Amino acid sequence: MPDVSKIPGRNFLFIVMLGVILMLAVLLVWNLMGNKGETKSSAEGAAVSLSSATSGGGQQTSTPPTGRGDHKCEVPVASEKEFSVEAPSDYRFKKTYDGIKYPVSATYGPTYTPGVVGYCFAHNPTGAAMAAITYMAAESDINATEAERRGLLSKRVAAEYKPEAPESHPADSADARIAGYDIKSYSPERAVVDAVFLWKSDGQNHIAKFSVPMVWEDGDWRVDAVESEIHLETVEHMPSQVFKAQDNEDK
Incomplete structure (x- = not known):
């Protein structure tokens, strides 16, 4: 129980x-x-945070461009073009803030443009020339930030890079353009490019060049000289590789 x-x-x-x-x-x-x-x-x-970020026309606020970042360049080059100095057939002109025209190429570079300045150039003489030209344009463009310009330089030069006030040169005249280039020397590791300016003054054409040393570093062409070491030199003849005026120039 x-x-x-x-x-x-x-x-x-x-x-x-x-x-x-x-x-x-x-x-x-x-x-x-x-x-x-x-x-x-x-x-x-x-x-609420997103609403604040998108205020003012409904667009998100952005920070100034900071250069190439950690982007890895991969610009293919055909085997028959590895030592070609020919100007790109697909070039078009862009303009700096002051109206200086300079060529760019979807094939030879710059192929990566996160802000004002472009990076990533073909590993051949033509790519070295396009990199030198891009550098000269960036140094004349007040819209290009210091970080963007620094991204075009070799590590050695970038470590001591100090932007200088713009000097008086053809870029201050009307109708200025980077009209072409000559390859003074080339190896897969280094190159020297004469970037040639053409401008008009008092109805006459004037030609001058900047000799720009380049180095292949971290998968891209970079300028291997401080700005003060790159000087203007008057010349009498157009270079071997010429960029002719086109209808597709940026306005």
Whole structure:
């Protein structure tokens, strides 16, 4: 027979356990409801932040360009073009802030332009020339940031790079353009490029060149001289590789 004296104790324990279970259930529901509230508040806060970022015409605010970053260049070069000095057939002209025209090529570079200045050039003489030309244009463009210009330099030069005030040169005259180039020397590791300027003054054409030493470093051509070492020199003849005026120049 069951011990009748123990039945009330069992009932009491059952009631206590049931109460504990109910309390735990209530706490669980309360906790879940609290998390939902926090999630909703976080979402509302994120929405407010996004609204603030996109204020002013509905466009997100942006930071100034900081150069090439960690982008890795991969510009293919056909085997028959590895030592070609020919000007790109697909070039088009862009303009600096002051209106200086300079060529760019989708084939030989720059193929990566995250801001004002472009990077990534073909590993051949033509690519070295396009890199030198891009550097000369960037040094004349007040829209190009210091970080962008630094990205065109070798590590050695970039470490001591100090931007200088613009000097008086053909870029200050009307109708100035980088009209072509000559390859003075070339190896897969180094090159020297004469970037040639053409401009008009008093109805006459004038020609001058900048000799720019280049180095192949970290998968791209980079300028291997400080700005003060690159001087203007007047010349009498156009270079061997010429960029003719085109209808597709940037306005």
